[in-house]
Amino acid sequence: MMMLDQDGEKAVRLARRVVESHLRESSSSGSAYVADFKNNNNTSDDSYNLNGNTEGCGVFVTLNYLDSNKQEHLRGCIGFPMAEKSLYYSIIDASIAAATQDPRFPPVNKNELAEIIFEVSILTPPVEIKVQNPKDYLNVIKVGRDGLILKWKDGSGLLLPQVPVELNWDTEEYLANLCYKAGAPPDIWLMSDSKLFSFQANIYKESYPNGNVIRMKL
Numbered sequence: 416m417m418m419l420d421q422d423g424e425k426a427v428r429l430a431r432r433v434v435e436s437h438l439r440e441s442s443s444s445g446s447a448y449v450a451d452f453k454n455n456n457n458t459s460d461d462s463y464n465l466n467g468n469t470e471g472c473g474v475f476v477t478l479n480y481l482d483s484n485k486q487e488h489l490r491g492c493i494g495f496p497m498a499e500k501s502l503y504y505s506i507i508d509a510s511i512a513a514a515t516q517d518p519r520f521p522p523v524n525k526n527e528l529a530e531i532i533f534e535v536s537i538l539t540p541p542v543e544i545k546v547q548n549p550k551d552y553l554n555v556i557k558v559g560r561d562g563l564i565l566k567w568k569d570g571s572g573l574l575l576p577q578v579p580v581e582l583n584w585d586t587e588e589y590l591a592n593l594c595y596k597a598g599a600p601p602d603i604w605l606m607s608d609s610k611l612f613s614f615q616a617n618i619y620k621e622s623y624p625n626g627n628v629i630r631m632k633l
Contacts, residue, residue: 422465423619424628426535429463429503430476430510431625434533437511438525463503471498473538473614475575476509478523481530481624490531491517496541496564496573496614506535534620534631536575538562541612549605553586556613559633563589564612565597565604572597576616580633 475494479487493512495505510533514523523531541564546552556563562576572593579589591601603609618631 420619420630423535423537423617423630425463425465426474426502426506426537427533427619427621427628429506430535431528431533431621432463433507433510434478434514434523435525435528438514438523438528465502470502471540472502473497473540474502474505474509475536475538475616476506476513477534477536477575477620478513479532479534479620480527481532487532489520490523490527491520492575493517494536494538496538498540502537528624530624532621532624534618536562536577536616536618539615541614544611544613549607549609552590552604552611556586556589556611558584558586558589560615561613562616563593564614565590565593565599565609566612567597567599567603567606567609570598572599575618576614577618577631577633 473494473496475492475496477492478490480490481487491513493516494509499505500508516522544552544555546555558579560576562574564573565571572595574589574593574596578584579586579592582592584592590604594601594603597603604611618633619628620631621627622629
């Protein structure tokens with residue numbers, strides 16, 4: 416995946432503007448301004464048009480709340496591991512969902528936005544990891560490179576590649592927590608009928624709320 420840094424910056428700017436507009440307009444006239452984004456009426460100046468090779472890319476939008484000690488805390492994260500529409504439209508939908516529909520958190524209100532850092536992860540298509548013995552996953556998966564999806568008989572779960580780095584997990588801890596995310600016992604990845612998929616991500620985030628956009632290096 417060829418991702419241009421200017422596209423990453425546009426993606427983050429788009430995520431913030433869409434959420435700001437949605438929260439502002441939802442308290443008055445609904446989501447008309449967001450509809451304008453989807454109609455491309457507010458983007459004639461090319462501020463948010465993505466020019467790189469992003470066809471087929473999934474996307475996740477993450478919101479992190481900055482506390483009084485400048486520590487980041489998750490405030491919402493929603494996305495699409497597989498491309499269901501263009502990246503532009505996926506960012507719009509994921510941004511609003513991360514702010515208002517993450518079941519772990521109450522919806523964000525507009526007064527919080529001044530303390531929220533926006534982050535956008537643009538994903539490569541997931542690829543199944545093929546091994547002869549499930550224990551070989553420990554030698555194939557690389558923390559800091561690979562995001563993971565686990566599919567087992569009763570569900571699935573996904574963790575972005577930055578998560579184990581931020582939480583200082585080794586590969587086995589990463590897999591155990593992926594199982595928890597999928598609603599499974601921590602060793603379900605060892606079962607022969609479980610499947611693991613890996614993907615990579617280009618990750619862009621604000622260095623501070625509404626600040627400069629940086630490309631994260633894991």
